[in-house]
Amino acid sequence: MLNSLFTARNTKSYAILSDHELAALITIDDEAAFNEIYKRYWERLYVAARHRIDDAYEAEEIVQDIFCNLWRKRNTFELIKGFQYYFSVAVKFEVINRMAKKSRETRVKKEVFVLSSAIDESTSDQLDFNELQSQLALTIKILPEKCLLVFKLKHEEGYSQKQIAEELNIAEKTVEAHLSKARKTIRIRFGYLAEMAKSVLFL
Secondary structure, eight states: OOHHHHHHHHTTOGGGGGHHHHHHHHTOOOOHHHHHHHHHHHHHHHHHHHHHSSHHHHHHHHHHHHHHHHTGGGGOOOSOOOHHHHHHHHEEEHHHHHHHHOOOOOHHHHHHHHHHHSHHHHHTTTOHHHHHHHEEEEEHTTTHHHHHHHHHHHHHHHOOHHHHHHHHHHOOHHHHHHHHHHHHHHHHHGGGHHHHHHHHOOO
């Protein structure tokens, strides 16, 4: 591997490198390696995004965002199964995230309303529901990437655990583990409000 990296960097023949070799190079800020990844996978990502979202412009935005995120975290990036798998998951996550974002404001307002109805008047007078709304969104956002993807599929897209497992090519037990982790995180962050949040987040 070291020999092929040395050869590529000196001959500029990055096309001969494997995904893992390119991934190793971007961790040391090699822009040419990143450009090779972009050239190698941009069209595949666009096709995948376009298949999932009926908007050519937004599909292009999704692909650009995925590559921008990859470059931003390049120094700590670690490729496990190859870019084909990594980008496949990234496209699914980004599409779901964008779809959820469009409906999040209305959904969160509804959740806050349900929460406010469950709290007695003396408590509701003291609560800042704008802050509650913000904390709910932030709590969900800090979930690990795969955990967040599973959570969104379950609670924002209405997928069953079996459907999630099939969509992400993982075991149903893994889906349940991610959902349990999400529930635990929300309960810890919300403390005594967690019990009231159950009726909203199906915890």
